[in-house]
Amino acid sequence: xxxxxxxxxxxxxxxxxxxxxxxxxxxxxxxxxxxxxxxxxxxxxxxxxxxxxxxxxxxxxxxxxxxxxxxxxxxxxxxxxxxxxxxxxxxxxxxxxxxxxxxxxxxxxxxxxxxxxxxxxxxxxxxxxxxxxxxxxxxxxxxxxxxxxxxxxxxxxxxxxxxxxxxxxxxxxxxxxxxxxxxxxxxxxxxxxxxxxxxxxxxxxxxxxxxxxxxxxxxxxxxxxxxxxxxxxxxxxxxxxxxxxxxxxxxxxxxxxxxxxxxxxxxxxxxxxxxxxxxxxxxxxxxxxxxxxxxxxxxxxxxxxxxxxxxxxxxxxxxxxxxxxxxxxxxxxxxxxxxxxxxxxxxxxxxxxxxxxxxxxxxxxxxxxxxxxxxxxxxxxxxxxxxxxxxxxxxxxxxxxxxxxxxxxxxxxxxxxx
Ligand code: HGY
Ligand code: MN
Ligand code: MN
Numbered sequence: 001x002x003x004x005x006x007x008x009x010x011x012x013x014x015x016x017x018x019x020x021x022x023x024x025x026x027x028x029x030x031x032x033x034x035x036x037x038x039x040x041x042x043x044x045x046x047x048x049x050x051x052x053x054x055x056x057x058x059x060x061x062x063x064x065x066x067x068x069x070x071x072x073x074x075x076x077x078x079x080x081x082x083x084x085x086x087x088x089x090x091x092x093x094x095x096x097x098x099x100x101x102x103x104x105x106x107x108x109x110x111x112x113x114x115x116x117x118x119x120x121x122x123x124x125x126x127x128x129x130x131x132x133x134x135x136x137x138x139x140x141x142x143x144x145x146x147x148x149x150x151x152x153x154x155x156x157x158x159x160x161x162x163x164x165x166x167x168x169x170x171x172x173x174x175x176x177x178x179x180x181x182x183x184x185x186x187x188x189x190x191x192x193x194x195x196x197x198x199x200x201x202x203x204x205x206x207x208x209x210x211x212x213x214x215x216x217x218x219x220x221x222x223x224x225x226x227x228x229x230x231x232x233x234x235x236x237x238x239x240x241x242x243x244x245x246x247x248x249x250x251x252x253x254x255x256x257x258x259x260x261x262x263x264x265x266x267x268x269x270x271x272x273x274x275x276x277x278x279x280x281x282x283x284x285x286x287x288x289x290x291x292x293x294x295x296x297x298x299x300x301x302x303x304x305x306x307x308x309x310x311x312x313x314x315x316x317x318x319x320x321x322x323x324x325x326x327x328x329x330x331x332x333x334x335x336x337x338x339x340x341x342x343x344x345x346x347x348x349x350x351x352x353x354x355x356x357x358x359x360x361x362x363x364x365x366x367x368x369x370x371x372x373x374x375x376x377x378x379x380x381x382x383x384x385x386x387x388x389x390x391x392x393x394x395x396x397x398x399x400x401x402x403x404x405x406x407x408x409x410x411x412x413x414x415x416x417x418x
Contacts (some may be wrong), residue, residue, distance in 0.1 A: 001350070001412050005114040008407065010400030013106045017399075020046065020086065020102065021094035030390035032090040035129035035140070036064065036172045043086055047101065047126060054109050056124065062176035063154070064128035064169060065141040070108055072121040073417030078189040078373070079121040080414040082107065082406060085130030085141075085365060093392025095382065099399055100194045101126050107194075107407035118414035120189055127365045134159045136222065136290060136328050142368035144181040148331070151178030188373040190340055190413045193366045194406045195377060196394050200385025201358060208401040209355035210379030211344050215370075216265070216296045217333035218363040219305050222288065223250065223312045227321040229277060229285030244275055244284035246319045253311050254291055257304050261295070266304055267361065268293040290328065296359055298332055305330060334367045340376030340413070347408035353401055362387070378405055 023043035026032040033039045044066065051058045051068035058068045069079065084100025104124045111118070128141035135157040143149035155166035155178055169175075197203075202210050227241035251270040258268035272290040291308060295301035309325050316323025341357070348355045358379065360366075366375045380402035383393040 001408065001416070003111070003114055003116060003408060003411055006110055006404070006407060007113065008106060008110050008400045008403045010106070010396045010403060013102050013399055013403065014396040016050065016102045017094055017098055020098055026091055029093075030091045031088045031094050032092065033086065033088040034090065034133045035087045035131070036134070036168050040087055041172060047086065050105060051124065054105060054112070056108070060174065061181050062169065062174050062178055063141050063144045063181045064172070064174045065145060065181070066126040068124040070112070070118065070122040072118040072414060074119050075121055077120045078186060079123045080118075080410055081123045081125050081188050081191045081369075082193065082410060083125030083127065083365075084193050084195055085127045087129050087131050087133070089131050089133050089388055091390060092388045093390055095196050095392050095394050096198065096387050097130055097195070099196055099380065099394060099402065103194045103399055103403045103406060106403050107410055110403070110407045111411055116411055117417035118411070119417045120414040122410055122414050130365050132220065135165060136220065138218070138329070138363060139365050139368050142365035144178055145183050146368040146371035147182045148368050148371060151181065154178055183372055185372055190337070190374050190376070191366065191369040191372070192340060192344070192376040192378065192406060192409055192413070193364055194402050195364055195379060196382040196387060196392070197379040197385070198362045198382060198387035202356070202379060202381035203383065203385060205356060207356050208353050208380065208398060209348050209405055210358045211341050211348075211355050212336050212360045212377035212379060213341065213357050214296055214336060215334040215360045215363060215367045215377070216294045217298050217301050217331055218367070219293045219301060219330040220290055220328040221293075221305070221309060222290050222326050222328055223247075224324045225287045225316055225321045227285055228283070230283045232281040232283055235283060240283055241320055242283050243287045243321050246315045246321055246323070247273055247287040247289055249315050249319075250289070250312055253315070254308055257307050257311070258293070261300055261304050263295070263297070263300060265297060266295045266300055268304060268308070294361065296333055302330070331363070331367060334370035334375065336376050337374030340374055340409070343412050344376050344378055344405060344409050347405045347412065350408050351401070351404045353405060376409065378402055378409070
């Protein structure tokens, strides 16, 4: 679609990204913005002001998902949606997720500036809590929108201070029932998410755009080992039931299981390990860990996951500690819609940008939006493939290229008003 006069003000988007990064629980250059924290609430107010300044109709649902809509000529038609998340794991960077929200906003503004009139409404969605940090479950907002998480289970989620989501969201002003969050299939026409690649391939190949074909299947389990604490000096070795040793052994076995799957597409790590009492002269009495296992192939992912669960129990028994294993989530992979991928491809041609098709190994809210409507994802390169770190970086020009492809894709999907 010809969009004469389309310009992307990526310096403005960069300024907005820089401002957004200031809403953080940790000092720059790191960013920390856990869902519904003070930093997150301040960031939400800032973003909603930007959405309103763009003349979008803004509302928030009981889960804290924020919707900003540009009403199209035929408002009753299912809308075309873009968006991502702005929560951030502790000590991460300023681009993960935020490029999709502020880049999505600039894509909409760029279409407004060139007098494009959408037939379908265009909606910008900022999902509550894509990161699993607070409750251990990622994509809380898009899971609830797509019916992939029971509202009662979501409300009962407890964070590490045993604060339930139901309590926290009420205190933060997100009242109403989570049962009202779910959207009907067909509510949306298409969803397209702009995101940094969070990997090295685009930069390595010198390409500005990635067209995502599939999103890997994420799973996570939690394991607890309970042994016997005691004085690190006084208890003799044969009398110990040290709960850290099975955790250490399991961490190595998790790594071995992923490397031994026969495919580079299998990845696994023990990303979280808590030791109680956590004193140098106290024998660990309890360890709590969370393990992340992913693969683009569901069967292989499940095989490795079950193997790790069995190992966790076996190691606990052999080391004479109590073991408990619980699945946090085990989601299927998502396929991106070939039509939308072709639309993104055409947008790349119109923008004169090279691209490659690729898999997303990180999960995104798109994984769950795929349960609601056809999805597409646009990747931009990130320096060194780094993400979830303070030195995460994508250049304003790279962001601008992604926003232009997104704007052209959204225009094509929303169609021109008759
Ligand atoms: O973990 C992920 O893949 C996402 O960045 N939350
Ligand atoms: Mn992330
Ligand atoms: Mn992300």
